[in-house]
Amino acid sequence: MGLLQTTLAAIYPPSCLGCGEMVDSDFGLCGSCWGQTEFIGGASCDSCGTPLPGAAIEGVIHCDDCMRDPKPWAHGRATLTYSGMGRKLILQLKHGDRQEIARPAAGWMRMAIQPLITEKTLIAPVPLHWLRMAKRRFNQSALIAKQLSDMTGCDWCADLLQRPKRTLSLDGKTRQERAEMLDGAIRINARRKHRILGRSVLLVDDVMTTGATLAACTHACVAAGAHQVCVSVLARVTKDT
Template identity: 70%
Template sequence: MGLLQTAISAIYPPRCLGCGELVDSDFGLCGTCWAETEFVGDTACDICGTPLPGFDDGGDLTCDGCLKAPKQWDKGRAALIYSGMGRKLVLRLKHGDRQEIARPAATWMRTAVQPLLTENTLIAPVPLHWMRLAKRRYNQSALIARSLAEITGLDWCPDLLERTKRTVSLDGRRHAERAEILEDAIRINPKRRHRIIARPVLLVDDVLTTGATLNACAAACRTAGARDVCVSVLARAVKRA
């Protein structure tokens, strides 16, 4: 096996996920791309993961946005800021068929979300409508969720949630518009309802912008009897000052 891996490495040497340059190990970033990747630090909103630089990180923090518009989930974590290399990685995974990004994404997310996990947590991805899934061929959130389950050893359910309506794109729309579009669009799969009763659930998505989609998913989980609902995303979109 060692000789085989050496031969494979010689033919297909590891390359940077960002720029394609040679790196020391698979699924890594070179020094330049690493420098362009903004990781969310410890000082962040306890609910949506928005960085809160300058605040005391001694306890739980809540951003103004979550105070004004409370979320349907309990706590949330993000690994990266949705800009620079973080944005490039999300878009390549989502639209560029770069499915290999899911594994390192889950590794970064595990570091951020570990304090929220219990041995009974059920991991579930944000769903795609079946027509969109057929066109894209994969659900990027499900790829991340599967890798996160493998890394943490936790249970996961790829089809816990269903998107019953094919909604229009939410890009560029305000929170209220997104919420209206998503109304009654997401539900618990009737065949999987028994798996979340009185159980903590971790919802996984690639990027969090307004939180409308995760709100709809969290609300469906609560209605179906989930004990706690937390969220984990690869990247958090933030407004720059």
């Protein structure tokens, strides 16, 4: 096996996820691309993951938006801001068929979610409507959720949630317009309802903008008997991105 791995490495040397340059190990970023990736460190909102000024402090803090309009889930974490290389990687994952990006994405997210999960946590991705799924062939959030399950040992359910109502793109819509468009758009899969009763659920998505989709998912989980819902996203859209 060692010889095979050495041979494969010689033929297909590890390359940067962002630019394709050679790097030391698989699923990594070169120094330049790493510098263009804005990881969220220090203080951040406990609900939506938005980075806040200053260093990390003990206790729960919230951004102004979440204090004015509290999110329905218990805790939320984001790993990157949706800018620079972070945005490029997500677009490549969603639209460029770069499914290998899901593994390092989950690795980056794992550290942020560790305090939110227990051995009984059920991980579930935000669903796609079946027409979008047929066009794209995969759900990028499900790819990340599966990797998080493998890394944490938590159960996961790819089809816990369903999206029976097709919605237009939410880009550019107001918070109210997003909420109205998503009304009735997400439900619990009746065949999977038994898996959620009394359990904590970790919802996984690639990007959070207003949080309307995650809110709809949260309401569906709570109505089906979830004990608690937390959310984890790879990237957070911020006001300056």
